[in-house]
Amino acid sequence: MRLQGRTAIVTGAAGGIGRASAIRFLAEGAKVVLGDVDESRLMATAAAIGTDETVLAVVADVSKKADIDALVAAAVGKFGRVDIMLNNAGIAPVMDFLDVSEEIYDHVLSVNLKGAFLGTQAAARQMIAQGEGGVIINMSSINSGLANPNVATYAISKGGMNQVTSTAAVAFAPYGIRVCGVGPGTIATDIIKGAFTERAGMDAILARTPMGRLGEPEEVASVVAFLASDDASYITGETIYPDGGRRVL
Numbered sequence: 193m194r195l196q197g198r199t200a201i202v203t204g205a206a207g208g209i210g211r212a213s214a215i216r217f218l219a220e221g222a223k224v225v226l227g228d229v230d231e232s233r234l235m236a237t238a239a240a241i242g243t244d245e246t247v248l249a250v251v252a253d254v255s256k257k258a259d260i261d262a263l264v265a266a267a268v269g270k271f272g273r274v275d276i277m278l279n280n281a282g283i284a285p286v287m288d289f290l291d292v293s294e295e296i297y298d299h300v301l302s303v304n305l306k307g308a309f310l311g312t313q314a315a316a317r318q319m320i321a322q323g324e325g326g327v328i329i330n331m332s333s334i335n336s337g338l339a340n341p342n343v344a345t346y347a348i349s350k351g352g353m354n355q356v357t358s359t360a361a362v363a364f365a366p367y368g369i370r371v372c373g374v375g376p377g378t379i380a381t382d383i384i385k386g387a388f389t390e391r392a393g394m395d396a397i398l399a400r401t402p403m404g405r406l407g408e409p410e411e412v413a414s415v416v417a418f419l420a421s422d423d424a425s426y427i428t429g430e431t432i433y434p435d436g437g438r439r440v441l
């Protein structure tokens with residue numbers, strides 16, 4: 193029970209990795225606040241994974257500062273504090289570079305990059321006020337360091353997110369707040385089912401994955417839980433890649 197007595201916020205919590213991370217946080221003893229734009233899946237997730245004593249669900253769009261601030265305020269209102277912030281909400285449109293409209297560019301950057309920035313700011317403000325440190329984790333991607341033109345906006349946003357992680361780590365280290373990233377390879381969730389409708393695309397991914405299989409959301413959640421715990425007490429500014437070896441191929 194490494195997270196006993198702590199409160200964790202998870203954005204994008206109705207989906208695969210966010211949901212798995214929330215389940216893992218609960219198993220490690222934390223109270224969990226779930227945020228997502230998809231109200232019906234959010235409420236179903238909250239009901240499925242916990243009780244009123246352990247879980248709070250808040251509809252929140254991470255690209256809106258008012259929603260992020262309300263999410264943090266709701267966590268403090270219900271559980272009295274915020275110790276862990278998992279900026280996990282993300283979208284990944286697949287399209288040719290030249291097909292990316294200004295609207296799509298702005299939308300992806302707003303959700304993936306601005307969302308992580310605003311979530312980091314809001315959580316850090318609360319953690320500094322509490323005066324007992326904390327951990328902020330940004331859900332990056334292996335694509336943060338790959339040049340895949342079919343997911344250009346996604347890759348751009350995740351590359352920027354790694355800079356949110358490293359700059360915030362330096363800014364908040366004096367307050368005992370660690371800021372880390374997790375950069376999964378290809379994990380079997382809805383975002384991937386949406387991105388790869390053709391078997392050929394999936395086979396190409398698997399061919400570039402030394403372990404020869406997709407990852408499971410729980411295999412990302414275990415890295416998240418490690419970083420959130422005191423077992424990672426000397427790690428900050430770092431993004432860790434659960435990717436079946438893809439980054440080194």
Ligand code: NAD
Pocket residue numbers: 203204205206207208209210227228229230252253254255280281282283284303331332333334375376377378379380381382383384
């Ligand atoms: P998913 O689509 O299953 O879940 C994403 C969740 O984010 C959904 O519940 C969705 O409703 C929510 N969301 C979307 N826009 C939002 C917004 N504006 N505000 C709040 N919530 C919003 O996908 P997933 O695979 O679980 O992805 C979670 C994170 O992991 C994403 O940041 C994604 O980029 C990252 N990631 C996933 C993979 C993968 O292979 N699945 C690999 C690398 C990184």
